[in-house]
Amino acid sequence: MTVEEFAPAKINLTLHVTGQRADGYHLLDSLVIFADVGDRVTVSSAEATRLTVSGPRAAGVPTGDGNLVVRAARAIGVDADIHLEKHLPAAAGIGGGSSDAAATLRALSKLSGKPLPAMPEILSLGADVPLCLRRGMVRMEGIGEQLTDLDPALPLRLLLVNPGVEVPTPLVFKALRRKTNPPMDWPMPKEGWIEWLAAQRNDLEAPAIEAAPVIQTVLDALRDSPGCQLARMSGSGATCFAIFKDAESQKQALEAIRVTHPDWWSVACAAVA
């Protein structure tokens, strides 16, 4: 038996850092959606766990214990042949490894009939792993363990753009100067949602730009694109997202960015329900 699971990119539409715990982990308030672009995890029963990786973004992805997919298989306690088809850039703020781990847990749970591990174990795989088991639009609080499912995401027309620099998450959190910042304005409104979103923040954007100034170049390119309603960095970067007013402006912006920056990873996508 073979089970296949999609591992979508997660997009932090907002990421407010509201405090820091004694163990160093930061308290977050984040609005998250999932994109219809992502990796693919396929599992089949085996005597011992073995991981193979292919796909356009496979280069440099670990195939041993360093891969979150293998750690996820250990956590649920199911041996399998696992194949990871990698489409998302790594260390990019769109949850590549975390989403792969979540997809692996789901796939191995279906394959074996075993339930998913409990929250503390899932969280220990990575602060984003519990989040990546969800779909739709989610509010994430705590260090990533407090999750509230919201109404399904609006049919957003998005671009994701990554300039090809890997920004390690710990480095960006460390570079954040003010650890206590206001949470999101809540509740979020149904009318004037884009304006509300524009008034929220990603507190990791400034420290990530300090580490990798090209992120500002990405944001400028997106904001200068006709029809762009909002552009912001996702997670700890360097991937940025932009929301477009219609399909035509989304398409034109993608074409223009691919011409001016053929070395950047850029895709058009929508939110998955």
Ligand SMILES: C[C@](O)(CO)[C@H](O)COP(=O)(O)OP(=O)(O)OC[C@H]1O[C@@H](n2ccc(N)nc2=O)[C@H](O)[C@@H]1O
């Ligand atoms: C920035 C986000 O992507 C937002 O969704 C996540 O909070 C990061 O999630 P993640 O990559 O799964 O994070 P982990 O692998 O658990 O942690 C990597 C490192 O990020 C920092 N970290 C992560 C999450 C958090 N709430 N506070 C932190 O300070 C810690 O230095 C930690 O050592």
Ligand SMILES: Nc1ncnc2c1ncn2[C@@H]1O[C@H](COP(=O)(O)OP(=O)(O)OP(=O)(O)O)[C@@H](O)[C@H]1O
């Ligand atoms: N399945 C995986 N895919 C990509 N990288 C992985 C994977 N498992 C482990 N890694 C390692 O984890 C590091 C971080 O990659 P990942 O794609 O998880 O990024 P991230 O930006 O930290 O995600 P997040 O949005 O959760 O912060 C990589 O440099 C890589 O060495």
